[in-house]
Amino acid sequence: MKTREYVDTFFRKPYLFRRLTTLRRLTTLSVEEFEILREKREPEWRASEKKRLEARKSRTRKVEQGRPYELGNFKNLLFVTVIYLRTHASVELLSLLMRVDKDAIRRPVTRILPLIQDRFIPDTPLSKGRKRINTLDELLKDFPELEDVIFDGSEFPIQRPKHRQKQSYSGKKKRHTKKSQIALDKRTRLIIGVSPPRRGKIHDKKQREKTGWDRELPPSIGRYSDLGYYGMKGWHLPHKKPKGGLLTRWQKTLNKRFAKERIVVEHGIRGIKIFRRIGEIITIKSDELFSTTLLAATNLSNFKRLVRQGLG
Numbered sequence: 001m002k003t004r005e006y007v008d009t010f011f012r013k014p015y016l017f018r019r020l021t022t023l024r025r026l027t028t029l030s031v032e033e034f035e036i037l038r039e040k041r042e043p044e045w046r047a048s049e050k051k052r053l054e055a056r057k058s059r060t061r062k063v064e065q066g067r068p069y070e071l072g073n074f075k076n077l078l079f080v081t082v083i084y085l086r087t088h089a090s091v092e093l094l095s096l097l098m099r100v101d102k103d104a105i106r107r108p109v110t111r112i113l114p115l116i117q118d119r120f121i122p123d124t125p126l127s128k129g130r131k132r133i134n135t136l137d138e139l140l141k142d143f144p145e146l147e148d149v150i151f152d153g154s155e156f157p158i159q160r161p162k163h164r165q166k167q168s169y170s171g172k173k174k175r176h177t178k179k180s181q182i183a184l185d186k187r188t189r190l191i192i193g194v195s196p197p198r199r200g201k202i203h204d205k206k207q208r209e210k211t212g213w214d215r216e217l218p219p220s221i222g223r224y225s226d227l228g229y230y231g232m233k234g235w236h237l238p239h240k241k242p243k244g245g246l247l248t249r250w251q252k253t254l255n256k257r258f259a260k261e262r263i264v265v266e267h268g269i270r271g272i273k274i275f276r277r278i279g280e281i282i283t284i285k286s287d288e289l290f291s292t293t294l295l296a297a298t299n300l301s302n303f304k305r306l307v308r309q310g311l312g
Contacts, residue, residue: 204228271301
């Protein structure tokens with residue numbers, strides 16, 4: 001069987017896009033959610049492809065007269081991209097399963113990921129000064145005004161680097177990591193920002209102070225976090241047990257109430273790390289591609305929440 005015929009047969013299997021549970025287990029998206037995502041992304045994909053092809057000065061043929069993608073239409077390309085995020089399989093393994101060359105997987109993945117890296121992150125003061133690649137999705141047209149934001153740091157395990165290993169070694173995780181800070185809107189539970197990743201040795205509080213990530217937030221917005229940000233003025237933090245002392249019963253009760261409110265940011269981080277490309281050991285060498293992949297997983301997590309809870 002030829003490569004093209006095999007790809008067409010693979011994507012036409014009746015259980016892939018018809019059974020309700022199969023696609024969700026493979027991609028975390030239901031059939032309806034996948035179709036909504038495809039409809040929203042396909043026009044911009046066609047526009048970006050046309051722009052890319054027209055920018056080539058050495059063209060001898062008209063646009064769209066060259067060889068098509070081996071995987072076929074945009075639906076197949078988007079499916080492979082989400083599978084790339086959802087699993088930790090290498091590009092070589094995915095190409096073996098699809099019976100295509102590894103570049104036939106790598107090219108569409110690297111071209112589709114930027115199209116979803118900021119589509120479903122709402123416009124807030126945290127995004128000021130950053131160039132938005134995509135227009136804001138219509139699901140976020142009625143996004144309410146920010147009142148309270150919950151912050152938390154998250155670490156992503158990486159392979160042991162060849163140089164400056166101590167800078168990437170996390171004493172908390174006992175391994176080499178990259179660290180990012182996640183900001184989540186307390187009311188809608190949408191992730192509204194992801195800070196640029198830094199090496200794992202840095203502390204949460206020091207990372208926030210060095211990057212000044214939340215400086216654009218007005219003082220009227222409440223900031224919630226854990227004891228990793230202890231010492232931040234004006235922040236809502238749990239009570240810390242004094243050295244050589246104990247917390248009172250009332251302080252313990254307040255800490256439990258605070259933990260119940262703050263747990264939603266942990267759920268948000270889980271929504272990102274369910275995409276195993278980010279949740280397991282990071283094998284991506286390029287910092288730029290890792291940041292794009294992290295933002296793409298964040299946007300897919302927000303997209304699912306918007307669709308399932310009708311927040312838009």
